[in-house]
Amino acid sequence: MNEILKLENVSYIYGRGTPFEKLALDNVTVSFERGKITGLIGHTGSGKSTLVNLLNGLYKPTEGRVFLDGEDIWTNPKEIHKIRYRVGLVMQYPEYQLFDETVREDIAFAPKNLGLSEDEIAERVSESAGFVGIGEDVLDKSPFDLSGGQKRRAAIAGIIAMRPEVLVLDEPAAGLDPRGRREILGGLRLYAERSGATVILVSHSMEDMAHYCDNVVVMNSSRVYKSGTTAEIFSDPDALSEVGLDVPAVAKIARELCRRGVNLTGTLYTVEGVRDAIIAYMKGGTA
Amino acid sequence: MISDITLGQFFPGYSPLHKLDPRTKIILAVLAIVTVFLANNTASFVFLTLITLLLISISRISLDVIIKGIKPILFILIFTSLLNIFMTEGRGEPLVDVWIIKIYTEGIVRAIFMALRVTLLIVLTSMLLTYTTSPIALTDGLESLLSPLKRIGVPVHTFAMMMSIALRFIPTLIEETEKIMNAQKSRGADFTSGSLIKRARALVPILIPLIVSSFKRAEELATAMESRCYRGDKNRTKLVKLEYRARDLAFMAVSVLILTAVALLSTLPYSMSFSGLLLDIIFYKI
Numbered sequence: 001m002n003e004i005l006k007l008e009n010v011s012y013i014y015g016r017g018t019p020f021e022k023l024a025l026d027n028v029t030v031s032f033e034r035g036k037i038t039g040l041i042g043h044t045g046s047g048k049s050t051l052v053n054l055l056n057g058l059y060k061p062t063e064g065r066v067f068l069d070g071e072d073i074w075t076n077p078k079e080i081h082k083i084r085y086r087v088g089l090v091m092q093y094p095e096y097q098l099f100d101e102t103v104r105e106d107i108a109f110a111p112k113n114l115g116l117s118e119d120e121i122a123e124r125v126s127e128s129a130g131f132v133g134i135g136e137d138v139l140d141k142s143p144f145d146l147s148g149g150q151k152r153r154a155a156i157a158g159i160i161a162m163r164p165e166v167l168v169l170d171e172p173a174a175g176l177d178p179r180g181r182r183e184i185l186g187g188l189r190l191y192a193e194r195s196g197a198t199v200i201l202v203s204h205s206m207e208d209m210a211h212y213c214d215n216v217v218v219m220n221s222s223r224v225y226k227s228g229t230t231a232e233i234f235s236d237p238d239a240l241s242e243v244g245l246d247v248p249a250v251a252k253i254a255r256e257l258c259r260r261g262v263n264l265t266g267t268l269y270t271v272e273g274v275r276d277a278i279i280a281y282m283k284g285g286t287a
Numbered sequence: 288m289i290s291d292i293t294l295g296q297f298f299p300g301y302s303p304l305h306k307l308d309p310r311t312k313i314i315l316a317v318l319a320i321v322t323v324f325l326a327n328n329t330a331s332f333v334f335l336t337l338i339t340l341l342l343i344s345i346s347r348i349s350l351d352v353i354i355k356g357i358k359p360i361l362f363i364l365i366f367t368s369l370l371n372i373f374m375t376e377g378r379g380e381p382l383v384d385v386w387i388i389k390i391y392t393e394g395i396v397r398a399i400f401m402a403l404r405v406t407l408l409i410v411l412t413s414m415l416l417t418y419t420t421s422p423i424a425l426t427d428g429l430e431s432l433l434s435p436l437k438r439i440g441v442p443v444h445t446f447a448m449m450m451s452i453a454l455r456f457i458p459t460l461i462e463e464t465e466k467i468m469n470a471q472k473s474r475g476a477d478f479t480s481g482s483l484i485k486r487a488r489a490l491v492p493i494l495i496p497l498i499v500s501s502f503k504r505a506e507e508l509a510t511a512m513e514s515r516c517y518r519g520d521k522n523r524t525k526l527v528k529l530e531y532r533a534r535d536l537a538f539m540a541v542s543v544l545i546l547t548a549v550a551l552l553s554t555l556p557y558s559m560s561f562s563g564l565l566l567d568i569i570f571y572k573i
Binding site: 053056091096098100114158159162 | 469470476500
């Protein structure tokens with residue numbers, strides 16, 4: 001596997017030496033494949049958000065090492081901000097980071113910090129606004145006048161404008177309506193395809209995982225429970241339910257059909273995949 | 288990390304100190320302040336330091352936490368100590384006499400006492416109040432102690448509520464600040480290098496989101512309170528009724544004794560006290 005990011009025996013402890021000490025990650029080793037969309041699932045408190053903050057050097061591992069392109073990102077702690085340009089992190093509820101007078105200015109914040117020229121900045125702003133579906137007319141509004149969904153997009157555009165090699169998003173679609181989810185996640189997939197960037201997506205929604213991700217990493221109580229391709233992960237619902245997670249509803253239906261003698265083959269965890277499998281079955285009988 | 292700040296933070300526990308009535312602790316804190324200011328010689332300071340250490344062991348709060356809490360005021364401590372050392376003029380011969388710098392034994396003694404006094408003040412009050420009392424209990428206690436003022440029209444309950452809301456949101460704001468800082472760091476913001484003006488300007492991307500979310504949070508809180516029919520203290524009952532127990536009386540009695548002891552110790556004449564003795568040993572008999 002061609003890996004771009006790798007965590008090696010990483011542990012992270014919050015509030016070390018205080019009564020509130022808490023082990024958030026316990027000896028985690030995991031790698032992320034270059035150019036793919038990897039989903040990160042797990043219960044609240046399973047260590048997902050901590051892991052995400054370790055990927056771009058916001059947190060320093062208590063133990064273990066983080067590699068980007070084969071290099072330990074903490075070799076030179078003074079240069080850690082350079083890592084943050086290469087691994088773009090969109091935090092949970094990123095709309096809270098908006099601060100500038102116009103959306104345009106706000107998206108330009110990161111490119112400005114990169115020290116780019118005016119033209120280059122303007123180009124990146126309109127490019128990243130395009131990916132998340134923000135129109136020209138919205139760019140000159142105050143970010144505080146936007147709707148929740150638009151704020152979210154503006155904030156995501158603010159990270160994409162750095163053109164990161166790896167884009168990490170912590171629940172980018174949380175609290176949005178189904179249409180907003182589709183638009184934001186679709187935009188991200190488009191971005192991944194066009195730029196060749198690696199995307200790491202934290203989500204609670206199995207449907208989103210099945211639909212958008214190539215690989216899935218399952219976290220449970222501070223450890224990596226399972227990782228593999230989306231098909232591998234969703235083909236074993238028992239393992240998932242053991243840690244309190246579920247497969248997509250459509251995968252359950254497909255499984256139940258198989259159990260009752262309807263032999264389906266194909267991508268049995270997305271609506272489209274199951275649909276095609278059923279059609280193939282109906283046409284070809286028990287193929 | 289900012290969240291490592293411990294000064295003014297509550298550490299939950301079940302020690303006798305945690306179980307005291309908050310009103311008792313407020314009164315004890317006032318007594319402690321008076322006592323610390325009464326102390327003025329080695330005997331009284333040694334005695335008070337021992338009492339403080341005893342209190343720390345009763346509270347079962349680790350010494351690390353206490354030391355961490357003093358760290359933020361370390362600079363002030365060192366600064367005032369140096370001032371005392373260099374600016375105090377004593378009677379006898381100066382210990383050091385180089386150019387315009389004259390250091391007298393009195394200066395050193397004063398610096399030590401000064402530093403000790405401030406440290407004891409901070410440790411004692413934070414031990415009694417913030418470390419072992421939850422903010423809610425603290426404001427309840429304060430409200431109860433100040434309730435006589437209601438008769439002359441002081442809105443005690445409102446003040447107490449404002450205080451408890453303010454205290455309640457300190458950790459939330461710290462958390463929020465950290466989150467926003469991390470978000471802006473992820474966009475390449477730099478808060479630690481550059482000129483003073485550049486660094487001040489770097490704070491704008493933190494302060495604006497912080498203020499915006501604070502206003503939003505205040506509004507949400509007000510709505511939540513109103514939708515639960517909050518109307519101030521009229522006909523309002525308490526979930527936890529404050530009650531004095533034997534424990535409170537005991538602590539009160541002991542601290543009055545300590546106060547008296549310190550007052551007596553501090554009247555010891557200089558030559559008879561330990562300070563005279565100690566200084567003799569340190570500075571003249573070597």
